[in-house]
Structure formats: C-alpha cells, structure tokens
Amino acid sequence: MTETEKAPAKTKKDTALPEATMKSPVGEMTILPEQLLDIIREARKGPPEEEEAKLRARTQRERSGQMLGEQLVKADALKESVQNACSHMKTNGYGQEVGSAVHGQIHSDNMYHGFCIRCFKEFDPIRGDLVPGAGGKVGGASFS
Numbered sequence: 001m002t003e004t005e006k007a008p009a010k011t012k013k014d015t016a017l018p019e020a021t022m023k024s025p026v027g028e029m030t031i032l033p034e035q036l037l038d039i040i041r042e043a044r045k046g047p048p049e050e051e052e053a054k055l056r057a058r059t060q061r062e063r064s065g066q067m068l069g070e071q072l073v074k075a076d077a078l079k080e081s082v083q084n085a086c087s088h089m090k091t092n093g094y095g096q097e098v099g100s101a102v103h104g105q106i107h108s109d110n111m112y113h114g115f116c117i118r119c120f121k122e123f124d125p126i127r128g129d130l131v132p133g134a135g136g137k138v139g140g141a142s143f144s
C-alpha cells in the first residue's frame with residue numbers, strides 16, 4: 001500500500017450532504033442537497049403579502065436604527081460642545097460666579113470622582129486625600 005492509498009485526499013463531495021432518494025409513483029428520484037434546501041426555503045415562506053410585510057418591517061427597522069445612530073452622534077456632539085463652553089462654576093441670581101460647580105465623592109478606590117453639576121462633565125479621578133473637604137474618607141463630602 002502506498003502513501004497516497006492510505007490517506008485519500010478529501011474532496012468537497014466527502015463533506016457535502018448526502019443525496020436524498022425518494023420513491024414516488026413514477027419511480028425513484030434523486031434530489032441533490034442544494035435542491036432539497038431550496039425546497040425547504042420555499043416551504044418556509046408564507047403567503048406573498050406576508051413576505052412583503054416582513055420585508056417592509058425589516059426595512060423600517062433598519063431605517064430607524066440608522067436614524068437612531070445619527071441622533072446619538074448629534075447628541076454626543078451637542079454634549080461635548082456644551083461641556084466645552086461650561087465654566088464649571090456656580091452662579092448666583094445675578095450671573096456672578098460664586099464657586100465651583102464640581103461635586104463628587106471618594107469611591108472605594110480612594111479616588112475622588114468629580115463631575116460638574118451644570119454640564120455633567122465627568123473629570124478624571126484624582127487622589128481622595130488631596131481633595132479639601134472630602135476628608136479622605138470613602139463617601140466623603142463633596143466640596144464646592
């Protein structure tokens with residue numbers, strides 16, 4: 001026995017689905033796997049108007065998803081421009097700045113997580129023991 005006889009090369013036909021054989025009143029007929037899949041696909045389809053409704057619904061879903069994505073991009077851009085324009089300062093009734101609008105607290109990572117109460121910008125965390133008024137304790141009071 002030679003090397004090529006021991007391990008015959010696998011062809012596409014080895015991995016493909018086997019042919020189906022059906023007996024019918026007119027005799028035996030062979031159906032190729034591809035033909036069988038086509039028959040199954042056709043059998044699964046509903047009436048034409050139902051298929052049309054499914055297609056319409058899918059198109060509408062795709063359109064609304066695309067619109068939602070565009071809205072989110074716009075909302076992110078608006079949020080960024082508002083945060084860039086914010087002074088992160090509190091103002092009194094006369095428009096005068098009276099103190100920082102940054103509030104936050106020390107989390108369990110001992111870092112102070114601050115955010116602006118006017119524009120909701122979240123700042124990078126800083127060491128909690130460096131923040132005056134926070135007391136260096138987890139859940140320590142915010143400062144302003």
Ligand SMILES: [Zn+2]
Pocket residue numbers: 083086087088089101116117118119120121
């Ligand atoms: Zn702000």
